[in-house]
Amino acid sequence: MLEVNGLNARYGRAHILNGVALSVGENEVVALLGRNGAGKSTTMKSVMGLVRQTEGSIRYEGQEIRGKASHTICRAGIGYVPEERRIFGELTVEENLEVGRREARPGAPEWTLDHLFKLFPNLEERRRNLGKQLSGGEQQMLTIARTLMGNPKLVLLDEPSEGIAPVIVEQMAKVIEELKAEGLSVLLSEQNLHFARLVSDRAYIIEKGEMRWNGTFAELDAQPAVSQSYLAV
Template sequence: MLEVKGVNSFYGKAHVLRDLSLDVPRGKVVALLGRNGAGKTTTMKSIMQLVRPASGTVAFQGQDIAGLQPHKVAKLGMGYVPEERRIFTDLTVTENLIVGEQPPRDGAPTWTHDLLFDLFPNLAERRNNRGKALSGGEQQMLTIARTLMGNPSLVLLDEPSEGVAPVIVEQMARVIQQLKSEGLTVLLSEQNLHFAQAVADQVVIIESGTQVYHGSLAELKAHPEIRDAYLAA
């Protein structure tokens, strides 16, 4: 579904991603782990072409998307849920969903308002509330729901459990498991290893913008020295 090879990305003169490579198989949930500043968000933005890689390739469903405008990447079926949420605070929940609508696409689940309200009962109760009246966790849910209205085949989730209440984190885990059961492919950026363990099939760990581990959760559990070296505070 997604193949990143040898990507180098910069912010000005700061070299953030260094020959980064990773794969996301179709229908799987892959957790991108690493400490603060490891390059997780830059990886997401480089895949979505919000940060233009200086070199390397990003292939989505076999097509090289490096250099495309982000809205064109979205039209190909890639959804992006930024850490900052960026909902329209003066629009209602329903109006935010309408903004995200795209036509159905082959090989991807098709979402409606009713299906999303079943997935996010909190939003169903607040469908006529403006975005600014929602809690942080509800805003995160709305950002995911709005992205799903684009009927993506791959979703990039940047730190979905960051700054939300534990009960919302549990709901997020159930949502991601449901998305996987619907056939959606997910690349999830996280610092919360417990959350990643609840949802992910595979783990990629990055350090200083470079991949240092790729494997299953079972393999990671069997090598605590890797976890301690790259994930411990």
């Protein structure tokens, strides 16, 4: 579904990613693990066309998408949920969802308002509230729901468990399971190993812009030195 190879990314003279390679298969949930500043978000942004200086190859469903405009990438079927949530604070919950709305896509689950409100009951109660009036957890729900309105096939979830209450983190895990059950593929970036293990099929570990390790969680558990050197704080 998604094949990244030899990806380099730069901001000005700062070299952020160096030869990153990863893949996400059909209906697979893949975790991208690493510490703060390791390059997780930049990888996501590069896939989404939000980083200007990139080299290498990013193929989605066999098509090269590197260098394409981010709206084209979204229309191809990739949904992006940014780390900072970036909801539209001056728009109501419904209007936020409207911005994300796109035509149904063959081969991808179609999300309606009703369906989303079932998945995120809090949002229904607050549908007429402004985005900025929501709590952090509600904003996290809204940013995911907004992306799902675009009926993506692959969702890039950037640190969904960051900065929200533990009870919401549990809800988030259920949401990701639901996405998988609906047939979506997910690339998830995480610092929270416990959460990642709960929802993902396998994992990559990135550090200082380079891929250090990949495998299943069982393999990761068998090599405590790996998580010790790349993930422990």
